Amino acid sequence: MGDFNQSVTLEAIRRSGEGLSRIELVDATGLSAQTVTNITRRLLDDGLIREAGRTINGPGKPRVTLRLVSESRFSIGVHLDPAVMTFVLLDLSGTVVRRTTVRTPTKDPRRIVEAMGRTIDALIAAAGVDRSRIAGVGVAAPGPLDADKGTVIDPPKLLGWHRVPLRAALAEATGFAVTLEKDTTSAAVGELWTHLEPSDDSFVFIYLGTGIGAALARDGEAVHGSTRNLGEVGHIVVDPDGPACTCGSRGCVEVVCTPQAIVEQAERAGVFPDDREVSDAEAVEARFTRLCERATEGDEPAARVLREAAEHMAVLTAVLTNMLDVDRVVFGGPFWSRLADVYLKEIPGRLDRLSATRAVRAIPVVGTVVGDDVGAVGAACVVLDSVLSPRTADLLLER
Missing domain, CATH: 1.10.10.10 (Winged helix-like DNA-binding domain superfamily/Winged helix DNA-binding domain)
Structure with missing residues (x-):
């Protein structure tokens, strides 16, 4: 107590x-x-x-x-993405003191953990922070995760990651306590820490990264689910006439809404020649960025592809808000800033038409206040949150 x-x-x-x-x-x-x-x-x-x-x-x-005293404690956040790893150092107020990014070296878990350890040491040294003031390291990783064992289990975009004990391996490499959390849930925690909404705040966070995921915040706290894997939305159907998915359905989020799916649609529409020799995360990101730039410059075929993507995303958003009955929708993630203008223009009106509660209230649609680093910032906030935030569950006695 x-x-x-x-x-x-x-x-x-x-x-x-x-x-x-x-x-x-x-x-x-x-x-x-x-x-x-x-x-x-x-x-x-x-x-x-x-x-x-x-x-x-x-x-x-x-x-x-x-x-x-903001500088009395710090935490480190790491976002593991198939294309790039983001590292941030936060002070106790949740302010980013220092950040850096490095390309994810390979899909080999051992080399990635070594790169994480080196980058964390360099980040601390560059900031001149006493290591004794660092409360721990938070890692935002794509799911699914085994939260009890601290392992990453076969994430679809990280081939070769079969039950990797990331929490223990990184703790050994850095000497810090490590917290492992899903990237989507980390993003929701980051939003809660920095947005400072009322204590009964509820929202669904839709995370736009190499993959698409969702997180739920209810009464000012992130909801984790019984296995801490809430938010796997990749096989929700948003376009029944869309491409075939590995799950056997057609038009799932995984094959319609992800950056790779949007780039493939742009290629089918003739916006780009279908001449990519590889479809790795880095190549997809480069073409996706160019697609968004062309849409901003007034290229109508490129803009049409993004509007269609927004239509599909509105279907996903409506499914989630109708089921979860939240007060607002927050978009974020590494790809969000490139899509924000189109999505914020297209999705609110479509969501209103699809909303089961439109006769009661409108559901605001906003972008995260954290920025593109929301995964890493959120991971660092998970550390601060676990150390500092009050939880009534902590008052329960162990059996």
């Missing part, structure tokens, strides 16, 4: 931005004045908060404002 109350107090200070006095903390947390005094004394001794001036608000003694 003491740890929980301390987390509640620290979270209230963090979310306030400008800091709170002890009296304001009593109102914000519902804790007694004596409990708040004891907790803030410990937080001051630990260097997590500091006194930041006095304010006069009515009769009585001036109130001392307590603020978060």
Whole structure:
């Protein structure tokens, strides 16, 4: 209970931005004045908060404002993508202190883990941060995952990754505690940490990476699912007349909505010659980027391909919002910024027509506040979240 109350107090200070006095903390947390005094004394001794001036608000003694010491703790986030790995160093407030990206060297797990370890060491050295202040490393990886064992199980875009013990291998390579999370769930946690919506915030996060995934936030917390693999949407049918999928259906998200699927549609439409000798992630990304650039420049065939992709994405979005009954939709991921203009123009109206609750309310559609690095930022936030955020489940006694 003491740890929980301390987390509640620290979270209230963090979310306030400008800091709170002890009296304001009593109102914000519902804790007694004596409990708040004891907790803030410990937080001051630990260097997590500091006194930041006095304010006069009515009769009585001036109130001392307590603020978060952002540089007191840090976390590292890693986003593992088949094409590129992104690394960020976050401070306690969730601000990115430093970032870097490296091409994913090969699909060989051992070489990738070695590259992760080297890049993490270089990131810390470049930032000049004491390693003792780093709370841990969070890794956002494509699913499915075995959360209990910390393994990555046969992700479709990472060939050769069969039950790779990524959590243990990276912990050994870096010396830090490692948290492994799905990239989609990490993105939702990053959105929750940085957007600072009300505590009952609920949204579906649609993640646009090399693959497409979804995550759910309910009552201000990310929902993980019983195996922590919620959000596998690749085989939801969004175009019954679309291409055949490996699952036996036609027009699944996997073969219609992914960057590779969109590039293949552009080739069939004659926007590009179908002359790619390889279809690896790097080659697909280069052609996808050019497709979006041509659409922005007014190339109508390119724009038509993206509008059709937006139509399919609206179907997926409607399926998710009708089922989950959330307050809003958030798009993000490494490919989001290239699609944002078209998708934000096309999807809201289509979603409204398909929404089961359109007579009750409209569902806002927005882009993430985090940016293209949402996977890595979210992974680092998962570390901070696990260390600092209050959870009522933590109050339950072990059987």
